Amino acid sequence: SAIEQFKSFVVNTKTAKGTFVQVQVKLVNGKVQPGKTASGIFKFSRPGKFIWNYVKPYEQNLQADGDKLYMFDKDLNQVTIKALGNAIGSSPAAILFGSTDLEKNFTLKDAGINQGIEWLEAIPKEKDTQFEVIRIGMKDGLPIAMELRDTFGQISTLNLNNFERNPNFGASEFKFVMPAGAEVLRP
Amino acid sequence: CANAPKLSHEQMSRTRQYQEQITLSGKISIQYQQNEKTETLSGNFDWQQLSKELTISLNSPLGQTIAIIRETPQGASLQQAKQETRYAQDVEQLLTESLGWSLPVAGLKDWLQGFDRQTNGQKLAVPTKDYQRLMSQGWQIDFTTWQEDQQQVHPKLINLYRRTEELGELKIRIAILEWNADQNSNTAPVGVPSTP
Numbered sequence: 001s002a003i004e005q006f007k008s009f010v011v012n013t014k015t016a017k018g019t020f021v022q023v024q025v026k027l028v029n030g031k032v033q034p035g036k037t038a039s040g041i042f043k044f045s046r047p048g049k050f051i052w053n054y055v056k057p058y059e060q061n062l063q064a065d066g067d068k069l070y071m072f073d074k075d076l077n078q079v080t081i082k083a084l085g086n087a088i089g090s091s092p093a094a095i096l097f098g099s100t101d102l103e104k105n106f107t108l109k110d111a112g113i114n115q116g117i118e119w120l121e122a123i124p125k126e127k128d129t130q131f132e133v134i135r136i137g138m139k140d141g142l143p144i145a146m147e148l149r150d151t152f153g154q155i156s157t158l159n160l161n162n163f164e165r166n167p168n169f170g171a172s173e174f175k176f177v178m179p180a181g182a183e184v185l186r187p
Numbered sequence: 188c189a190n191a192p193k194l195s196h197e198q199m200s201r202t203r204q205y206q207e208q209i210t211l212s213g214k215i216s217i218q219y220q221q222n223e224k225t226e227t228l229s230g231n232f233d234w235q236q237l238s239k240e241l242t243i244s245l246n247s248p249l250g251q252t253i254a255i256i257r258e259t260p261q262g263a264s265l266q267q268a269k270q271e272t273r274y275a276q277d278v279e280q281l282l283t284e285s286l287g288w289s290l291p292v293a294g295l296k297d298w299l300q301g302f303d304r305q306t307n308g309q310k311l312a313v314p315t316k317d318y319q320r321l322m323s324q325g326w327q328i329d330f331t332t333w334q335e336d337q338q339q340v341h342p343k344l345i346n347l348y349r350r351t352e353e354l355g356e357l358k359i360r361i362a363i364l365e366w367n368a369d370q371n372s373n374t375a376p377v378g379v380p381s382t383p
Contacts, residue, residue: 022250036250057364058214058364060214062248071248073214075213075364076215080216080227080229091249092249127269130251152252152268154251156249185218185225187226
């Protein structure tokens, strides 16, 4: 089942890297329209270290070094720094990259199979999250797709490609490098 | 300073038209004070301005809608994740009461396009220069960089700052990334200030 595949993924995949394509489906007065598309790269090292960088159309980097979450937006030329703890609580990052006991933050439910992909649903237990439900599509033991539905009913789909399992990363792989000239917003 | 392409002399002296109807989107970060601590919100925004109605949506980087702010002749509404929609007559008062910070929505209708409203209500184009500063409606607005889209020169990076007794310091940074003025919009006649 999807949940079994996912649990073994979490246990057996300590690190990973790959690329992602995010497509936002916009609900415009009831009509479903393909909205914005963005793509980039991801890396993670469990627990609590990840890089989620949008390359196109606009550069925006989310990076967790195990202690802090850094968000650099190139157009705003600003870096926002937050404590990692509650920042990724019930977000896709927590699912893919976070600590192993997912059921602390989510209720998991198998959600059937289609086109060879086994789906599971993760419903955030935490109330004040932007997500209504996060669906994860598993294939050959890897999460290859995610669907993020927010509380306005809008859906973002994520396709994870070029998945490399358990690459070894250098010690400073997840150390955040402050972009020159960027304004830093510290809490 | 930002390595944005510098404006040509022609672009800087071109007469700019205010667009009554326009759709914009970009990045926004808001720094506001909440019980003596500085809080930061940052994400994407969509700004859909029609002649009689305005819709602003604030979204997270992953595309989730955080809030939808609407303003119509009848009043303002604020929809937030998992909360009842709130209504009020004035949009800025609605935001201040619900969020503890506010967007200068009336001002932004002009400033996002690089204009400012005169006391007689007429809109005047701000000089098209990098780091052009404007003081208006209690705000300090820096038009840090400009950009051309659809043959129209418009602000790209805008920094807004205000300090009030009630809300303390409020800093908003906006990067306009998508700009499409509705072709058949009724552009109001505006003059360009005669450079001294």
